[in-house]
Amino acid sequence: MRPLSTLDRRTLLKALSLAPIAATVPALLQARVAQSGLISTDVCLLQAEVTEGPFYIEPPLLRADITEGKSGLPMQLRLQVVTADCTPIAGARVDVWHCDALGVYSGVKNLGGGADTEGQTFLRGTQLTDFAGVVQFETIFPGWYPGRTTHLHYKVFLDVKTVLTSQIFFDETLNDEIYAEHPAYARPTARSVKNVDDGIAADAGQGAYARVRMTEPDGAMEAALVVGVTPEGESSGVLDWLWKKA
Template structure:
């Protein structure tokens, strides 16, 4: 399914509005969409922090180019919209970049790993909640997933690895979630509340503890209709 058709149908089914970023033209006389700039509320263009890729990175991301990454995982549906911006070009959108994402399921388990002390459940033969997309002319990639669960000593998060069109690695980072929303999901959604709230806050997390303002996603929606995550990541390309 083409991305435009997916977005139109997907959000219509969820009954949610797409949260659109504010676009500022670099040159009013230039109609090239690759020159559009997405700016934060303060007009800044700061590169997103680099974070650890492990311990469960995707083993063969080129084989997982897909929009719907849920596979057989159950949970609250969540559309993930990530825009990639080029910090070396005044935060102009970066088209044709490859974006890999991966995250745990509602029980805190990752696919492609398991059977060890770090994750006892063995999912070494599964590939759920992992996917790759290439950014369009607006620098956007869109995935269909579920709201992630949590596991001990980590705040809820999504891993992201970004490459340029030639396959050169540009940035490995992570996306953080608003804690109040996580508390609501983990205590009231029937698919999640068996574990209760996460045991680690963003402030006490070993990844986000040094600051996560540039990594905190905007998440809209609700438990009944599903969620839409919107986030921009700035790389130096």
């Protein structure tokens, strides 16, 4: 993780001080999470399948750092893949992708406003879960684009079968403060769609909201989510490049 600047730290501290997430987690639930070795308080909820959304591509990007120099608030994204009874799934493939601070995706031709990112791969990557079912990506907090609230996309694969396609969301107070405080997210127009207005966020439910905290001792931003899956389930699409290469 690259060192946080004074601006990054100030932005994160203010955003976390205003976001109500940590205060709403009961102590008993926090204890259960710690005892079970889980990384978040959504506690093995089976995540809802939602639309893949824009611009999934399949480059073989087996990597943890997906920033490629993009500006924004540095963020460690940690996902833990488990079954409904909280059993970690090792060796699952997790793909993530999201837009940059200004709402632009990589790998897309003829984006609106004249942008063309065809052949670029920023803010995309793949990891395999470790023995605890965890993957970690080094990225930035996502920006936004018209028509959607703040979100990240991900897919989970077991063997060569997609078992879940979903999205991750963030507390709205956190979104507002980061966008207001960090210049990388400065835009000439304000966001028109927030969590409460976003139909995909509603379909995903409260279990799709990441737990966000500041890590110690580096003071970095960490966003974590426990992703409960049904191993015998199946999403749309089959990709097998990773196992062919292995």
